[in-house]
Amino acid sequence: MSARILVVDDILPNVKVLEAKLTAEYFDVITAFDGAGALERAVADSPDVILLDVMMPGMDGFEVCRRLRQDPQTRHIPVVMVTALTDVSDRVRGLEAGADDFLSKPINDHALFARVRSLVRLKTLTDELRARQATAGSSELEDLGAEEALAGAHVLIVDAQQHRSQRIADQLRQAGHEVEIVGDAAEAMQRSQAEPALDLAIVHIDLSGQDGMRLCGQLRSQETTRQLPLLLVLDESDLPRLAKGLELGVSDYLIEPVDRNELRARVRTQLRRRRYYHRLRSLLDRTVSMAYTDPLTGAYNRRYLKAHLERKLMEMADSSKPVSIMLFDLDRFKLVNDELGHDAGDAVLKEVSQRVGNNVRSFDMLARYGGEEFVVIMPDTDAEHALAVADRLRRLIGEKRFGVPGRDEGLTVTFSAGVATATDPMETGDQLLKRADAALYEAKGGGRDRVVAARP
Amino acid sequence: MSARILVVDDILPNVKVLEAKLTAEYFDVITAFDGAGALERAVADSPDVILLDVMMPGMDGFEVCRRLRQDPQTRHIPVVMVTALTDVSDRVRGLEAGADDFLSKPINDHALFARVRSLVRLKTLTDELRARQATAGSSELEDLGAEEALAGAHVLIVDAQQHRSQRIADQLRQAGHEVEIVGDAAEAMQRSQAEPALDLAIVHIDLSGQDGMRLCGQLRSQETTRQLPLLLVLDESDLPRLAKGLELGVSDYLIEPVDRNELRARVRTQLRRRRYYHRLRSLLDRTVSMAYTDPLTGAYNRRYLKAHLERKLMEMADSSKPVSIMLFDLDRFKLVNDELGHDAGDAVLKEVSQRVGNNVRSFDMLARYGGEEFVVIMPDTDAEHALAVADRLRRLIGEKRFGVPGRDEGLTVTFSAGVATATDPMETGDQLLKRADAALYEAKGGGRDRVVAARP
Ligand SMILES: Nc1nc2c(ncn2[C@@H]2O[C@@H]3COP(=O)(O)O[C@H]4[C@@H](O)[C@H](n5cnc6c(=O)[nH]c(N)nc65)O[C@@H]4COP(=O)(O)O[C@H]3[C@H]2O)c(=O)[nH]1
Ligand SMILES: Nc1nc2c(ncn2[C@@H]2O[C@@H]3COP(=O)(O)O[C@H]4[C@@H](O)[C@H](n5cnc6c(=O)[nH]c(N)nc65)O[C@@H]4COP(=O)(O)O[C@H]3[C@H]2O)c(=O)[nH]1
Ligand SMILES: Nc1nc2c(ncn2[C@@H]2O[C@@H]3COP(=O)(O)O[C@H]4[C@@H](O)[C@H](n5cnc6c(=O)[nH]c(N)nc65)O[C@@H]4COP(=O)(O)O[C@H]3[C@H]2O)c(=O)[nH]1
Ligand SMILES: Nc1nc2c(ncn2[C@@H]2O[C@@H]3COP(=O)(O)O[C@H]4[C@@H](O)[C@H](n5cnc6c(=O)[nH]c(N)nc65)O[C@@H]4COP(=O)(O)O[C@H]3[C@H]2O)c(=O)[nH]1
Ligand SMILES: Nc1nc2c(ncn2[C@@H]2O[C@@H]3COP(=O)(O)O[C@H]4[C@@H](O)[C@H](n5cnc6c(=O)[nH]c(N)nc65)O[C@@H]4COP(=O)(O)O[C@H]3[C@H]2O)c(=O)[nH]1
Ligand SMILES: [Mg+2]
Ligand SMILES: [Mg+2]
Ligand SMILES: [Mg+2]
Numbered sequence: 001m002s003a004r005i006l007v008v009d010d011i012l013p014n015v016k017v018l019e020a021k022l023t024a025e026y027f028d029v030i031t032a033f034d035g036a037g038a039l040e041r042a043v044a045d046s047p048d049v050i051l052l053d054v055m056m057p058g059m060d061g062f063e064v065c066r067r068l069r070q071d072p073q074t075r076h077i078p079v080v081m082v083t084a085l086t087d088v089s090d091r092v093r094g095l096e097a098g099a100d101d102f103l104s105k106p107i108n109d110h111a112l113f114a115r116v117r118s119l120v121r122l123k124t125l126t127d128e129l130r131a132r133q134a135t136a137g138s139s140e141l142e143d144l145g146a147e148e149a150l151a152g153a154h155v156l157i158v159d160a161q162q163h164r165s166q167r168i169a170d171q172l173r174q175a176g177h178e179v180e181i182v183g184d185a186a187e188a189m190q191r192s193q194a195e196p197a198l199d200l201a202i203v204h205i206d207l208s209g210q211d212g213m214r215l216c217g218q219l220r221s222q223e224t225t226r227q228l229p230l231l232l233v234l235d236e237s238d239l240p241r242l243a244k245g246l247e248l249g250v251s252d253y254l255i256e257p258v259d260r261n262e263l264r265a266r267v268r269t270q271l272r273r274r275r276y277y278h279r280l281r282s283l284l285d286r287t288v289s290m291a292y293t294d295p296l297t298g299a300y301n302r303r304y305l306k307a308h309l310e311r312k313l314m315e316m317a318d319s320s321k322p323v324s325i326m327l328f329d330l331d332r333f334k335l336v337n338d339e340l341g342h343d344a345g346d347a348v349l350k351e352v353s354q355r356v357g358n359n360v361r362s363f364d365m366l367a368r369y370g371g372e373e374f375v376v377i378m379p380d381t382d383a384e385h386a387l388a389v390a391d392r393l394r395r396l397i398g399e400k401r402f403g404v405p406g407r408d409e410g411l412t413v414t415f416s417a418g419v420a421t422a423t424d425p426m427e428t429g430d431q432l433l434k435r436a437d438a439a440l441y442e443a444k445g446g447g448r449d450r451v452v453a454a455r456p
Numbered sequence: 457m458s459a460r461i462l463v464v465d466d467i468l469p470n471v472k473v474l475e476a477k478l479t480a481e482y483f484d485v486i487t488a489f490d491g492a493g494a495l496e497r498a499v500a501d502s503p504d505v506i507l508l509d510v511m512m513p514g515m516d517g518f519e520v521c522r523r524l525r526q527d528p529q530t531r532h533i534p535v536v537m538v539t540a541l542t543d544v545s546d547r548v549r550g551l552e553a554g555a556d557d558f559l560s561k562p563i564n565d566h567a568l569f570a571r572v573r574s575l576v577r578l579k580t581l582t583d584e585l586r587a588r589q590a591t592a593g594s595s596e597l598e599d600l601g602a603e604e605a606l607a608g609a610h611v612l613i614v615d616a617q618q619h620r621s622q623r624i625a626d627q628l629r630q631a632g633h634e635v636e637i638v639g640d641a642a643e644a645m646q647r648s649q650a651e652p653a654l655d656l657a658i659v660h661i662d663l664s665g666q667d668g669m670r671l672c673g674q675l676r677s678q679e680t681t682r683q684l685p686l687l688l689v690l691d692e693s694d695l696p697r698l699a700k701g702l703e704l705g706v707s708d709y710l711i712e713p714v715d716r717n718e719l720r721a722r723v724r725t726q727l728r729r730r731r732y733y734h735r736l737r738s739l740l741d742r743t744v745s746m747a748y749t750d751p752l753t754g755a756y757n758r759r760y761l762k763a764h765l766e767r768k769l770m771e772m773a774d775s776s777k778p779v780s781i782m783l784f785d786l787d788r789f790k791l792v793n794d795e796l797g798h799d800a801g802d803a804v805l806k807e808v809s810q811r812v813g814n815n816v817r818s819f820d821m822l823a824r825y826g827g828e829e830f831v832v833i834m835p836d837t838d839a840e841h842a843l844a845v846a847d848r849l850r851r852l853i854g855e856k857r858f859g860v861p862g863r864d865e866g867l868t869v870t871f872s873a874g875v876a877t878a879t880d881p882m883e884t885g886d887q888l889l890k891r892a893d894a895a896l897y898e899a900k901g902g903g904r905d906r907v908v909a910a911r912p
Contacts, residue, residue: 001676001703001705002674002704003677004677026700046679048677127679132737216458217482220457221484222460226583244482248482284744285588288740290759291744
């Protein structure tokens with residue numbers, strides 16, 4: 001995938017060399033020659049990746065990186081520090097300033113394309129998620145910048161040679177990670193599907209006879225490991241094969257013998273990216289479930305109920321299996337609020353929701369319909385059974401007192417319910433709810449704490 | 457990116473040839489030899505792409521495709537029909553059965569990798585979106601299967617040669633599309649950023665001197681056109697360059713002279729995929745905004761208010777600019793519901809929300825706090841100005857009657873409001889709301905239809 005790359009270096013020939021290499025690969029290249037220029041271009045042209053020289057007069061690369069990270073407009077753009085210094089402390093400083101990766105000068109083509117392609121691939125995905133989450137102007141996105149501890153990651157090493165894998169494992173364990181070692185592809189595939197989920201796999205290209213890249217291809221082909229960071233370990237002599245590896249989705253690579261600091265740094269950058277992606281994903285997941293659930297009780301909300309009910313009725317029309325619903329309303333609930341306060345009222349609503357939710361089948365659906373009204377949808381359940389369920393739930397609520405704040409002896413809660421069963425394939429969800437509501441009204445009129453079947 | 461491919465053909469050597477080609481590219485290949493086997497594998501192994509032979513004894517490819525489309529578990533898996541027949545009617549039948557693309561036997565490697573890679577790339581993205589949307593068990597996802605009309609798409613043709621572009625344009629216009637033609641890359645880039653948004657670009661590889669693939673790279677590097685379908689037009693002799701094109705993100709290609717039916721079919725498959733992606737995206741966008749808005753009024757909901765307010769207060773602590781809030785509650789609203797019905801009540805809530813929303817600044821935020829209570833957050837606004845705004849809004853609501861169903865003369869609505877300004881950086885959102893609430897209580901006690909400033 002092509003992408004826009006911002007190249008920043010104070011030395012013109014350095015910029016030109018990188019520009020030529022990237023342009024030949026059809027990347028879209030923009031350039032800057034100092035820190036101020038870099039910050040300007042980063043905002044104006046929204047590049048996908050920034051290749052950032054460390055040593056520059058005036059503002060150095062570390063400072064540029066820090067400023068990019070402070071600005072919400074540029075915070076999410078991956079930064080690769082380009083450094084002539086092999087000094088480890090510089091890499092650490094780079095990572096602390098918020099860089100995502102680094103390259104050593106003179107720049108090797110393999111390394112360049114490896115870093116850039118893998119950053120672009122992940123960014124395409126995270127941009128898409130960010131854009132979706134941002135639709136509502138969600139201010140929560142900004143919290144994603146916060147850094148989490150990276151220790152304690154689950155790392156799998158796949159290598160047929162004990163002495164190599166053991167050395168890498170020792171170093172990662174020293175860094176605080178949980179490391180497992182397996183010797184071949186089959187074991188690796190098995191572990192990759194098991195719990196706890198892996199955060200990183202380090203795969204040797206040569207699994208005594210088996211091709212390590214084939215294993216990488218298989219991991220990329222599984223839903224569960226499609227986004228798992230993959231570090232390929234290879235010998236200098238295997239470098240010609242690396243291009244294929246990057247194409248199939250390897251995230252980064254290490255050359256044997258693996259340098260201890262290189263290892264830690266590469267592992268760290270992969271884990272950082274993975275965490276970001278995970279945080280973004282779970283934020284979006286939480287947002288999506290908020291759209292469908294009632295914040296107080298965690299039950300589905302009215303909006304979701306309506307959509308779900310229509311769908312179940314359509315399925316019923318196809319399969320001719322009955323669908324029943326139960327609409328129930330807590331008896332004299334206003335008294336709870338008025339006499340014991342809203343906190344007590346809220347506690348009752350939550351516990352009703354929990355008791356009922358745990359006492360119906362998992363494919364039944366509980367929704368909060370309004371203030372103190374709830375609905376249970378029971379697919380594939382006829383009128384007779386639905387009435388029995390409703391009566392079971394009525395006893396479940398009425399027979400055991402509720403604990404509420406400020407009332408030691410607890411509180412007796414009851415409900416009145418109407419149960420309606422859809423048999424006419426033309427009946428809509430609203431009509432079905434209306435019938436249940438009429439039955440509920442009768443239940444209230446008949447003295448409350450009871451279940452009434454709706455008229456067909 | 458690697459992926460899992462299911463190859464289906466009744467003739468063993470055909471399966472073996474495809475398997476060998478795909479395996480050499482590190483795809484993970486699974487196979488089936490008839491329709492029943494294909495359906496089984498599709499469910500059990502969730503492939504990313506299915507290459508499906510048309511002519512098979514028993515269940516033919518069209519029928520397999522139709523069944524894959526009926527099953528919610530396999531509906532979203534891209535299907536490429538592989539046909540020995542060059543007959544156009546077969547392609548049409550394939551598309552009608554729900555195929556996403558097709559390949560002609562004998563299979564050309566370029567064509568094979570082009571189709572597979574482009575399907576996998578989009579699927580990675582749509583799988584991610586589907587997974588997010590599915591978090592809450594959203595049943596709405598299933599509606600995405602429904603087919604929309606494909607005519608009326610906005611297609612851009614980029615070619616320096618008038619006679620070629622004109623011929624393609626004529627054919628697409630006959631198919632009901634809106635076609636624009638530009639002669640070079642600069643014009644194309646310009647058009648790509650303008651309205652109406654493009655649905656497809658058809659780019660000739662040779663733009664008299666300019667490299668058409670460079671333009672494709674640039675389009676892929678722009679946020680707005682990253683997912684735009686790109687068809688590359690090239691001569692037989694340009695085929696060696698195609699691999700790079702596919703790598704940079706070209707979606708598919710056409711060989712000059714472009715066959716009329718091939719053109720229509722390729723355009724159609726690209727548009728279908730784009731529509732699917734768009735529908736998925738906007739479903740997720742709607743879902744996200746549902747999470748943050750009140751369904752009745754469209755104002756932000758209480759959940760969003762809380763998060764947003766905390767953030768504004770944190771920003772205030774950094775910048776020491778004041779933040780003010782106004783909490784208002786409609787006067788004697790219960791009477792509206794009781795005397796005129798819930799529909800009238802709902803209409804009032806909606807109109808209040810509209811009037812207020814249109815009369816505060818776009819960075820001010822209106823949220824529905826509860827039944828008939830609303831909050832306006834005013835960043836960078838001190839107490840004196842916030843009181844003036846509150847009083848302007850009070851007049852805006854009180855001075856012009858509301859139209860309600862069943863009451864021709866309309867209805868006078870008023871509110872009582874409390875205004876509080878955060879000055880202490882340690883004050884929380886809840887504390888600020890509490891102060892505003894106390895002021896609101898005073899306003900009610902003082903006779904309603906008034907604004908009261910909160911005590912510090
Ligand atoms: N949608 C829905 N339908 C419900 C529910 N509860 C009961 N039913 C329906 O009512 C029938 C009779 O329930 P039962 O008298 O409790 O008699 C039940 C009960 O004694 C036992 N049983 C089945 N599943 C469970 C379960 O998950 N927990 C318990 N404790 N017993 C179960 O097996 C008997 C027969 O079960 P079925 O043949 O399935 O027949 C069930 C089913 O059709 C519910 O929560 N949701
Ligand atoms: N009286 C009665 N209660 C019902 C019935 N169906 C569901 N429930 C209530 O709803 C709970 C959750 O049901 P589940 O999701 O089907 O989850 C159930 C189900 O997966 C399984 N299970 C229990 N009994 C049976 C059974 O008789 N047949 C089947 N097929 N599964 C059962 O164990 C899970 C937990 O069961 P429980 O602890 O009993 O918890 C059950 C039970 O309290 C029913 O027919 N009659
Ligand atoms: N047209 C229209 N009117 C609205 C809307 N929201 C609120 N109202 C009106 O405002 C009334 C008063 O609401 P409340 O004082 O919260 O009085 C509530 C409250 O005490 C209790 N309640 C409802 N939901 C909750 C809850 O989540 N927690 C607690 N603790 N109590 C609740 O139930 C009471 C009775 O509710 P209602 O009879 O519905 O009476 C509601 C209803 O007439 C709306 O969206 N549209
Ligand atoms: N957050 C927020 N603050 C508000 C709002 N309305 C007024 N203010 C604050 O109150 C000050 C005085 O408002 P004004 O008397 O209407 O006096 C205003 C008004 O006459 C005019 N003005 C400014 N913007 C607008 C606008 O969007 N529409 C209209 N009609 N007049 C505007 O310029 C004057 C001075 O404006 P400022 O210096 O900005 O000073 C404004 C601003 O600080 C509001 O809806 N939200
Ligand atoms: N009396 C008063 N009302 C205010 C003030 N600020 C906002 N409003 C109300 O809120 C509406 C939307 O404000 P906006 O989003 O800033 O959107 C505003 C803003 O972008 C711009 N605008 C209007 N007047 C001014 C102004 O004096 N200064 C600035 N900077 N922009 C203005 O035009 C847009 C539409 O303006 P309106 O139709 O007036 O519509 C304004 C006006 O009804 C204010 O200070 N005083
Ligand atoms: Mg330098
Ligand atoms: Mg009630
Ligand atoms: Mg055949």
